[in-house]
Amino acid sequence: MDEYNQKIFNEVVKLKPVLWQNPKKESSDKVLAALDIKFADIKEAEERLKRFAPLIKKLFPETGDGIIESPLVEIPAMKRELEKTAGRKIKGQLYLKCDSHLKIAGSIKARGGIYEVLKQAEKLALENGLLSVHDDYAKLAGEKFKKFFSQYKIVVGSTGNLGLSIGTMATALGFKVTVHMSRDAKEWKKKLLRSRGAEVVEHSEDYGKAVEEGRKQCQEDPRAYFIDDENSRDLFLGYSVAALRLAERLKEKGIVVDGDNPLYVYLPCGVGGAPGGITFGLKHVFRDYVHCYFVEPTHSPSMLLGLLTGKYNRIHVNDCGIDNVTEADGLAVGSPSALVSAMADKLVDGIYTIEDSKLFRLLAVLKDTENIKVEPSAAAGLLGPVIVDSGENAAHICWATGGLLLPDEIYRDMYAKGKP
Numbered sequence: 001m002d003e004y005n006q007k008i009f010n011e012v013v014k015l016k017p018v019l020w021q022n023p024k025k026e027s028s029d030k031v032l033a034a035l036d037i038k039f040a041d042i043k044e045a046e047e048r049l050k051r052f053a054p055l056i057k058k059l060f061p062e063t064g065d066g067i068i069e070s071p072l073v074e075i076p077a078m079k080r081e082l083e084k085t086a087g088r089k090i091k092g093q094l095y096l097k098c099d100s101h102l103k104i105a106g107s108i109k110a111r112g113g114i115y116e117v118l119k120q121a122e123k124l125a126l127e128n129g130l131l132s133v134h135d136d137y138a139k140l141a142g143e144k145f146k147k148f149f150s151q152y153k154i155v156v157g158s159t160g161n162l163g164l165s166i167g168t169m170a171t172a173l174g175f176k177v178t179v180h181m182s183r184d185a186k187e188w189k190k191k192l193l194r195s196r197g198a199e200v201v202e203h204s205e206d207y208g209k210a211v212e213e214g215r216k217q218c219q220e221d222p223r224a225y226f227i228d229d230e231n232s233r234d235l236f237l238g239y240s241v242a243a244l245r246l247a248e249r250l251k252e253k254g255i256v257v258d259g260d261n262p263l264y265v266y267l268p269c270g271v272g273g274a275p276g277g278i279t280f281g282l283k284h285v286f287r288d289y290v291h292c293y294f295v296e297p298t299h300s301p302s303m304l305l306g307l308l309t310g311k312y313n314r315i316h317v318n319d320c321g322i323d324n325v326t327e328a329d330g331l332a333v334g335s336p337s338a339l340v341s342a343m344a345d346k347l348v349d350g351i352y353t354i355e356d357s358k359l360f361r362l363l364a365v366l367k368d369t370e371n372i373k374v375e376p377s378a379a380a381g382l383l384g385p386v387i388v389d390s391g392e393n394a395a396h397i398c399w400a401t402g403g404l405l406l407p408d409e410i411y412r413d414m415y416a417k418g419k420p
Contacts, residue, residue, distance in 0.1 A: 008308060019352040042237060063103045069102070072097050072249040073095060078369045083386070085386075093396065100374045113238070152176070158182070159270065163198075167198035179200050179201070232273065239281075258289055265278070266398050279292040279294075299317075303351060307341065312338050313338040360376060379400075
């Protein structure tokens, strides 16, 4: 470990908030060319989601056209408050990517989780001669298909939001669903999953154990399909489609991204699949004009520790005396994804860590200034624009990852925690 990384590491193990600028970062073109996942894979995922749009529209009419997408909104009042608190100006404009309000599952996990369920459903239907890629996929909502899918099981390990997205879509199609949930998972998420027909298995250990048990269950059942949050290419690609959609939103708003107008994106990070997939997509679309920063709680800095030490997923925060206990349940992960770590090692621009108390404060300020409701995890990106130095004409996007389904009485308590 070099002197810079050692200095950051020493602060991380003391639970101090840090900003780490990745010293190993290389040009996007060079890094992307060396990866075995390509831009064509993102386009293929986008086309698959378009094929499924008629089905999604039928099952979940609240999506409108069957495309699961969230708005990009400017948050000038939040920007003013951040500047006032920090005592410094934010260069450029500030936006919120409201995946906190994605339809169906109310979180960023609606992208990757739902995509992988749909891909597995398509695979089974095609293999059994029940579907052609030229069909109207709305037919998959019929009783014939529900009976067919009921012969199969989908299993996942989750801290909450991934399980919600997978459980909601998979049960709607007719699959039997088992969600293994870690100790960090909130009770209301378990209850909601059960109300939608999923089996929830609770574990007293952390996220890693939930994933391990889910994987083990599927090894014993040939009709069970395990969605592997730690290593899944399909989850990763489902998330990456967000980059293509974001490019459209930016164009609609007349926001140019180039050498004179850089884009800064702040992405809450748990195991790394969602922020990794989005970063992968954004670097393909905007190359080195986009700067991507992951955000982790001070008590769960798994991705940062993996990159600092070069051990990737072979390190757990407990190995460094860190407890992995945080109110940001979606980010409470002890070891990062090996798939994402290898990609992020030379592609991500940096990582910063944040204390739980700051998450609640930002959650409350966002409500007071912009009347937007998010989970603590989803507030993590809001600190980025005041701690990362940017170009003068930058556009800053804080990626809000969850909050729509959060019960009001629980949200009120969270909001109260964030008030001075």
